Amino acid sequence: MAGHATDKIVVRNLNAWYGDFQALKNINLSIKKNTITAILGPSGCGKSTFIRCLNRLHELRSDAKIEGEILLDGKSVFNMDPVEVRRKIGMVFQRPNPFPTMSIYDNVAIGLKLNGVRDKKALDRVVEDSLKKAALWDEVKDKLNMPGTSLSGGQQQRLCIARAIATNPEVILFDEPTSALDPISAVKIEDLLVDLKGNYTVVIVTHNIQQAGRVSDYVAFFWMGELVEFGKTAEVFENPKEELTEAYLTGRIG
Amino acid sequence: MAARRLKDNALTIYSILSLVVIAIPLLHIIATTLINGAQSLTPEFFTSLPKPPGEEGGGVANAIQGTAILVALTMLISVPAALLTAIYLSEFPESRLRDLIRLLNDTFMGTPSIVAGVFAYTLLVTKFGFSALAGAFALSVLAVPMMVKTMEEALKLVPTDIREAGLSLGIRHWRVVTSIVLRTAMPAIASGVLLTVARISGETAPLLFTAFGNPNFATGILEPVSALPLMIYVYAISPYPDWHRKAWGASLVLMIAVLTINLITKYKLRRR
Amino acid sequence: MKRARGDRVFWLLAFFSSLSVIVMFTLLFYELLSNSVPIWKDGMSFITGMVWDPLKGLFGAFPFIYGTLLTATFAILLSTFLGVGIAIFLSEIAPSSLRVIISSIIELIAAIPSVIIGLWGIFVLAPFVRDNLQPLLQHLSFIPLFSGKTLSGLSMLTAILVLTFMVTPIVAAIAREALLMVPEDLKEALYSLGATRYEVVRHVCIPYARQGIFGGVILGYGRALGETMAVTMVIGNTPSISASILNPGYTMAAVIANEFTEATGDVYLSALIGIALLLLLISLAVNLVGRMIVWKWQQEG
Ligand SMILES: Nc1ncnc2c1ncn2[C@@H]1O[C@H](COP(=O)(O)OP(=O)(O)OP(=O)(O)O)[C@@H](O)[C@H]1O
Numbered sequence: 065m066a067g068h069a070t071d072k073i074v075v076r077n078l079n080a081w082y083g084d085f086q087a088l089k090n091i092n093l094s095i096k097k098n099t100i101t102a103i104l105g106p107s108g109c110g111k112s113t114f115i116r117c118l119n120r121l122h123e124l125r126s127d128a129k130i131e132g133e134i135l136l137d138g139k140s141v142f143n144m145d146p147v148e149v150r151r152k153i154g155m156v157f158q159r160p161n162p163f164p165t166m167s168i169y170d171n172v173a174i175g176l177k178l179n180g181v182r183d184k185k186a187l188d189r190v191v192e193d194s195l196k197k198a199a200l201w202d203e204v205k206d207k208l209n210m211p212g213t214s215l216s217g218g219q220q221q222r223l224c225i226a227r228a229i230a231t232n233p234e235v236i237l238f239d240e241p242t243s244a245l246d247p248i249s250a251v252k253i254e255d256l257l258v259d260l261k262g263n264y265t266v267v268i269v270t271h272n273i274q275q276a277g278r279v280s281d282y283v284a285f286f287w288m289g290e291l292v293e294f295g296k297t298a299e300v301f302e303n304p305k306e307e308l309t310e311a312y313l314t315g316r317i318g
Numbered sequence: 319m320a321a322r323r324l325k326d327n328a329l330t331i332y333s334i335l336s337l338v339v340i341a342i343p344l345l346h347i348i349a350t351t352l353i354n355g356a357q358s359l360t361p362e363f364f365t366s367l368p369k370p371p372g373e374e375g376g377g378v379a380n381a382i383q384g385t386a387i388l389v390a391l392t393m394l395i396s397v398p399a400a401l402l403t404a405i406y407l408s409e410f411p412e413s414r415l416r417d418l419i420r421l422l423n424d425t426f427m428g429t430p431s432i433v434a435g436v437f438a439y440t441l442l443v444t445k446f447g448f449s450a451l452a453g454a455f456a457l458s459v460l461a462v463p464m465m466v467k468t469m470e471e472a473l474k475l476v477p478t479d480i481r482e483a484g485l486s487l488g489i490r491h492w493r494v495v496t497s498i499v500l501r502t503a504m505p506a507i508a509s510g511v512l513l514t515v516a517r518i519s520g521e522t523a524p525l526l527f528t529a530f531g532n533p534n535f536a537t538g539i540l541e542p543v544s545a546l547p548l549m550i551y552v553y554a555i556s557p558y559p560d561w562h563r564k565a566w567g568a569s570l571v572l573m574i575a576v577l578t579i580n581l582i583t584k585y586k587l588r589r590r
Numbered sequence: 591m592k593r594a595r596g597d598r599v600f601w602l603l604a605f606f607s608s609l610s611v612i613v614m615f616t617l618l619f620y621e622l623l624s625n626s627v628p629i630w631k632d633g634m635s636f637i638t639g640m641v642w643d644p645l646k647g648l649f650g651a652f653p654f655i656y657g658t659l660l661t662a663t664f665a666i667l668l669s670t671f672l673g674v675g676i677a678i679f680l681s682e683i684a685p686s687s688l689r690v691i692i693s694s695i696i697e698l699i700a701a702i703p704s705v706i707i708g709l710w711g712i713f714v715l716a717p718f719v720r721d722n723l724q725p726l727l728q729h730l731s732f733i734p735l736f737s738g739k740t741l742s743g744l745s746m747l748t749a750i751l752v753l754t755f756m757v758t759p760i761v762a763a764i765a766r767e768a769l770l771m772v773p774e775d776l777k778e779a780l781y782s783l784g785a786t787r788y789e790v791v792r793h794v795c796i797p798y799a800r801q802g803i804f805g806g807v808i809l810g811y812g813r814a815l816g817e818t819m820a821v822t823m824v825i826g827n828t829p830s831i832s833a834s835i836l837n838p839g840y841t842m843a844a845v846i847a848n849e850f851t852e853a854t855g856d857v858y859l860s861a862l863i864g865i866a867l868l869l870l871l872i873s874l875a876v877n878l879v880g881r882m883i884v885w886k887w888q889q890e891g
């Protein structure tokens with residue numbers, strides 16, 4: 065049943081609801097290890113819902129329901145402790161959301177601290193490492209005790225990336241990570257995504273077709289809760305099989 | 319046009335007069351308390367026990383101690399209860415039970431304070447006698463619903479994606495709530511607690527037949543205790559001019575305490 | 591689904607704490623009811639009884655119900671009139687530099703403990719009522735409302751005034767918040783048609799904010815009904831039913847405060863606890879009715 069050896073996440077017949085409203089309809093796709101998969105589609109088509117199913121955030125909404133299978137490394141996430149799932153699948157949100165009462169250092173260290181890591185040296189190392197991977201170290205290394213919210217929007221988003229990296233996940237989900245940022249910060253985050261690919265499997269939701277083209281290896285196109293097309297980015301962009309996809313890529317819909 | 323302008327002016331006059339009509343007595347209350355109260359504020363007033371009725375001198379040290387005991391005990395009972403209830407209301411999934419609890423809590427907020435006193439009397443005093451504990455219980459009946467309300471509002475102000483960010487780091491729910499959500503909501507929660515302290519420390523009616531009053535220092539929470547508002551009431555309706563002066567002095571102390579707490583919450587904790 | 595122990599303990603703690611709200615609520619009614627059983631033996635006659643004379647064993651609660659409703663109702667009418675005026679001043683008329691200061695002062699004043707207001711009521715307001723207001727109102731003594739008098743100034747009028755001073759800041763603060771929620775562009779739309787400030791307040795602000803204002807009035811009414819100390823200290827504590835607010839009266843909260851510790855005998859005590867139950871029910875009913883009206887408006891709007 066488990067797909068190819070390189071499949072990090074396999075989604076089968078996934079359906080999701082908010083109350084009576086079905087937000088995802090029968091989604092099937094596999095996400096390959098160490099690749100970037102972009103989720104594209106017009107507003108309200110279910111992109112956020114989809115990635116929030118992957119780390120089991122969706123089911124926290126009081127009227128949410130979910131059906132189908134999601135396999136992480138061949139094991140169903142629904143048979144795992146959700147906390148375990150989320151430790152393996154980290155997430156970065158649309159709007160930068162550093163914990164407002166915490167310093168830069170604590171924002172990065174909190175995931176480990178609350179999971180029982182006490183060793184100060186180990187924490188220091190992870191904080192430095194994560195901030196370096198998030199390309200933020202040089203900008204903040206002298207003010208680690210300042211509040212995380214004192215940074216600029218782009219810096220805050222990289223802080224959130226560092227925070228997600230610090231717990232050493234295997235997959236990182238990005239929900240429109242650049243849509244609240246200025247173009248220069250956005251480019252920095254895009255570069256960062258490509259660097260991350262070496263160590264992590266990345267899924268990114270975006271509205272920005274050019275961005276998907278620049279960073280992703282695979283692209284999934286959603287439309288009104290359905291997966292319309294999924295494939296290698298270059299192929300889908302050059303000759304989309306579905307008319308809807310083409311219409312979206314050429315800007316005729318969405 | 320003249321009629322319209324007339325109405326417009328009438329509105330202005332009505333609104334200004336309303337303010338004046340209310341401001342004069344209220345400012346008069348503050349001024350009278352300041353002037354009459356200041357005369358009785360001697361060191362002895364704060365440090366000694368009351369003299370027997372009719373005798374001059376003495377102080378209100380027992381009432382100050384009593385108010386401190388009652389407020390501390392009330393907070394000890396009601397802060398944990400209110401905080402956990404507020405967490406249940408805001409951090410766990412919606413359910414019928416939750417709606418019911420919220421409704422009952424809101425209803426509880428309309429409980430007249432004297433009724434809280436009667437409740438504590440029938441429940442505790444009839445079995446254990448007058449005590450600080452019974453007084454604190456009566457005060458808690460008033461304090462818990464207020465704090466549940468402000469704490470739930472404070473928790474609701476924490477953005478959802480802060481919680482989700484915590485969970486997506488693989489942190490356990492209880493840890494997300496205690497270390498991240500509560501910390502974020504802390505200033506608002508603290509201001510709610512402090513405002514309740516201010517409210518509670520001025521309450522008299524729930525103490526009349528629970529804490530009851532005590533001319534000496536209390537030595538335990540199962541004994542009757544005095545309290546500043548209780549003492550003000552008893553002294554105010556007494557026939558002794560010296561006690562009337564003491565009532566003003568105690569009023570000044572209480573007013574300064576209550577207003578200071580209010581000012582602190584307004585200017586330190588609300589501004590973020 | 592697996593749940594870690596920490597999460598389960600946490601849930602249990604929160605769950606049982608909030609259950610205690612239900613337990614307390616039930617217990618409150620149970621205690622008041624079971625301890626007032628003797629007085630309900632004669633059913634409604636406790637509520638409608640006009641005479642309260644414990645020495646003769648007569649326990650009629652009506653004088654207190656009358657006094658409570660009369661003083662609270664007059665007070666809330668005055669408070670609504672004045673509180674809305676203040677709110678309009680603070681949201682529409684006052685220069686913006688004054689608005690914050692005055693409204694903070696009003697909020698502060700609302701926090702003064704009622705026993706202090708009662709103290710002031712005894713020594714300042716009651717003599718003022720006796721020496722100034724009472725002679726003035728006696729010119730109107732052909733109206734039953736103003737037909738009596740007291741030697742002390744301790745009267746229902748004094749209680750009404752004290753309640754008004756206490757409740758108006760509450761009404762004003764909530765009404766002000768409601769008025770501040772009125773969208774600026776709605777007001778500007780009417781102003782741009784050449785409307786006066788009165789017309790904007792009358793046709794835009796008040797209709798838009800009525801729900802919030804009404805909520806404040808209900809809250810204030812509940813406060814006035816249940817207020818104990820300030821009223822006990824100035825109302826004169828006489829269980830009679832008088833049409834004149836210049837006469838002394840008595841309220842439900844006041845009789846409990848005054849007589850509870852002296853109540854000898856089961857029936858006497860149960861009568862006072864019965865009054866507490868009635869007071870609770872009246873307060874809750876006011877609360878509920880107010881809620882329902884607001885709810886109905888929300889359905890309509
Ligand atoms: N909490 C909710 N309750 C009910 N419906 C919801 C909820 N959240 C989302 N929806 C609905 O589910 C559908 C999918 O929402 P989702 O947030 O996944 O869209 P999206 O593709 O991420 O959109 P966007 O690009 O605007 O972020 C939408 O039609 C939305 O209205």
Ligand SMILES: [Mg+2]
Nearest residue numbers: 111112113239
């Ligand atoms: Mg989205």
